[in-house]
Amino acid sequence: xKKYTYLIYVLILLLLFAVSNYAQNTKLAQTGMKFLSVSTDxxxxxxxxxxxxxxxxxxxxFYNPAGMALMQNFADVSFGQTGWIADINYMHAAAAFxxxxxxxxxxxxxxxxxxxxxxxxxxxxxxxEQGFLDVGTFSPTAISIGxxxxxxxxxxxxxxxxxxxxxxxxxxxxxxxxxDPAFVKDKFELGVMAFDFGVIYKTGFKSLNxxxxxxNFSSEIEYIEEGFQLPLTFKIGASIDAFDLTDIDVETxxxxxxVDASHPRDFKEQMMxxxxxxxxKTFSVRAGYNFPNDERGFSAGVGVRxxxxxxxxxxxxxxxxxxxFDTVHRFTVKFAY
Numbered sequence: 001x002k003k004y005t006y007l008i009y010v011l012i013l014l015l016l017f018a019v020s021n022y023a024q025n026t027k028l029a030q031t032g033m034k035f036l037s038v039s040t041d042x043x044x045x046x047x048x049x050x051x052x053x054x055x056x057x058x059x060x061x062f063y064n065p066a067g068m069a070l071m072q073n074f075a076d077v078s079f080g081q082t083g084w085i086a087d088i089n090y091m092h093a094a095a096a097f098x099x100x101x102x103x104x105x106x107x108x109x110x111x112x113x114x115x116x117x118x119x120x121x122x123x124x125x126x127x128x129e130q131g132f133l134d135v136g137t138f139s140p141t142a143i144s145i146g147x148x149x150x151x152x153x154x155x156x157x158x159x160x161x162x163x164x165x166x167x168x169x170x171x172x173x174x175x176x177x178x179x180d181p182a183f184v185k186d187k188f189e190l191g192v193m194a195f196d197f198g199v200i201y202k203t204g205f206k207s208l209n210x211x212x213x214x215x216n217f218s219s220e221i222e223y224i225e226e227g228f229q230l231p232l233t234f235k236i237g238a239s240i241d242a243f244d245l246t247d248i249d250v251e252t253x254x255x256x257x258x259v260d261a262s263h264p265r266d267f268k269e270q271m272m273x274x275x276x277x278x279x280x281k282t283f284s285v286r287a288g289y290n291f292p293n294d295e296r297g298f299s300a301g302v303g304v305r306x307x308x309x310x311x312x313x314x315x316x317x318x319x320x321x322x323x324x325f326d327t328v329h330r331f332t333v334k335f336a337y
Contacts, residue, residue: 030228030229030266031228031229031230031231031232031265031266032168032221032223032228032229032230033142033166033168033230033231034231034266035090035113035115035142035144035168036113036144036166036194036215036216036230036231037216037231037233037264038082038084038090039062039082039330040062040080040082040090040092040113040330040332041059041062041063041078041080041092041316041330041332042080042301042303042316042317042318042330042331042332043059043276043284043286043301043303043316043318043332044059044062044063045082045288045299045301045318045320045330046274046276046286046287046288046299046300046301046302046303046316046317046318046319047256047258047272047274047275047276047286047288047299047301048272048273048274048287048288048289048290048299049063049260049272049274049288049290049299050237050239050258050259050260050272050273050274050288050290051063051064051067051237051258051260051274052064052198052211052212052213052235052236052237052260053200053209053210053211053237053238053239053258053260054067054200054209054211054239054256054258055067055068055069055070055071055158055200055209056068056071057071057073057076057078057096057334057336058076058077058078058094058095058096058109058111058334059078059094059332059334060096060150060160061094061096061109061111061146061148061162061196062092062094062111062113063213064160064198064200064211064212064213064235065109065148065149065150065160065161065162065196065197065198065213066150066158066159066160066198066199066200066211066213067150067158067160067198067200067211068096068107068109068148068150068160069106069107069150069151069152069158069159069160069200070152070158071096071098071107072098073098073312073336073337074097074098074099074101074337075095075096075097075098075336075337076095076096076097076334076335076336077093077094077095077096077334077335077336078093078094078095078332078333078334079091079092079093079094079332079333079334080092080093080316080330080331080332080333081330081331082328082329082330083326083328083329083330084328085322085325085326085328086118086325087118088115088116088117088118089115089116089118090113090114090115090116091113091114091115091116092111092112092113092114093111093112094109094110094111094112095109095110095111096108096109096148097109105151106149106150106151106152107149107150107151108147108148108149109147109148109149109150110145110146110147110148111144111145111146111148111162111164112143112144112145112146113143113144114141114142114143115141115142115143116139116141117139117140117141117142118139119137119138119139120137120138120139120140121134121136121137122134122135122136122137122138122173122174123135124174124183135174135183138170138171138172138173139171140168140169140170140171141168141169141171142166142167142168142169143166143167144164144165144166144167144194145164145165146162146163146164146165146196147162147163147164148160148161148162148163148196149161155202156201156202156203156204157199157200157201157202158199158200158201159197159198159199160197160198160199161195161196161197161198162195162196162197163193163194163195164193164194164195164196165191165192165193165194166191166192166193166194166218166230167189167190167191167192168189168190168191169188169189170188170189171187171188172185172186172187172188173185173186173187173188188223188224190221190223192218192219192221192230193218194216194217194218194230195217195218196213196214196215196216196217197213197214197217198211198212198213198214199211199212199213206240206241206244206245207239207240207241207244208238208239208240209238209239209240210236210237210238211235211236211237211238211239212234212235212236212237213234213235214232214233214234214235215232215233215234215235216230216231216232216233217230217232218230218232229265231264231265231266232264232265233262233263233264233265234262234263235260235261235262235263236260236261237258237259237260237261237272238258238259239256239257239258239259240256240257241254241255241256241257242255242256242257243255251280251281252279252280253277253278253279254276254277254278254281255275255276255277255278256274256275256276256277256278257274257275258273258274258275258276259271259272259273259274260272260273268292270290270291270292270293271290271291272288272289272290273288273289273290274286274287274288274289275287275288281305282304282305282306283302283303283304284302284303284304284305284316285301285302286299286300286301286302286303286318287299287300287301288300294323295322295323295324295325296320296321296322296323296328298320298321299318299319299320300318300319300320301316301317301318301319301330302316302317303315303316303317310337311335311336311337312334312335312336312337313334313335314332314333314334314335315331315332315333315334316330316331316332316334317329317330317331317332318330
């Protein structure tokens with residue numbers, strides 16, 4: 001076990017070094033492809049996005065890929081939709097596989113997030129009474145496709161990572177109004193490879209877990225003439241079933257308490273706090289809060305799980321008020337066998 005303890009210390013130091021190195025050149029609100037920062041899974045969102053130290057299934061690839069290392073099912077699939085602000089819609093799906101039925105070869109996964117920004121009006125400047133010409137509409141999109149892997153190196157220590165291709169397409173834009181007979185257009189599209197890495201450590205004290213991850217690590221990319229980074233984020237978190245500290249029957253009742261600290265590249269440090277009460281491992285009620293934020297903070301959610309003929313089915317919903325914007329609703333459906 002000593003070698004794993006030393007490995008944990010080394011990984012912690014490497015992650016802290018990487019984050020401190022990037023923090024020296026932090027530019028607030030200067031990252032691109034911000035859709036990568038939006039939480040998609042309803043359970044995680046209901047917990048205030050404090051999900052770094054939790055073991056789970058395929059949804060872990062969106063938060064900490066090490067979280068799927070202890071998955072016992074052959075396959076775990078989740079998919080859902082997020083009704084984001086300004087009529088923006090997120091669709092996500094993930095699948096994790098444990099094909100060999102043991103932890104030796106680890107767990108493999110695939111994930112996808114697609115964003116529909118809706119239909120936007122396109123205009124160009126003009127010397128008329130309005131000052132512009134209406135030239136129709138356009139529909140920008142964004143997508144992230146990833147491959148993940150996680151493995152439990154011991155009973156206590158799990159690691160995981162994602163490799164993903166991220167693309168944002170702003171469709172054709174008018175770059176010259178002097179074209180004859182039509183405007184001159186150019187395609188504005190950009191893609192880049194990005195990486196996630198995470199660890200989870202089961203301390204051995206009751207159900208206390210500690211987790212860390214770094215997400216959206218990539219090289220600097222350039223859009224036309226401007227360079228920018230992806231929204232690199234480092235998180236460290238802890239979680240425990242609070243009823244482990246009491247005489248309450250944990251097979252009937254559980255009270256998960258989870259806390260994350262986040263260091264995003266393009267915003268000040270944040271805290272995420274979440275709680276989940278579950279009755280007979282079936283019905284769950286959740287609440288969370290993350291701060292500081294400009295418009296959002298509180299979130300809540302519910303979930304249900306049922307085993308039917310060897311297949312576990314689950315449905316989760318999360319609610320999050322968003323200040324001056326519309327309330328954000330998230331739905332996730334999950335099944336495992």
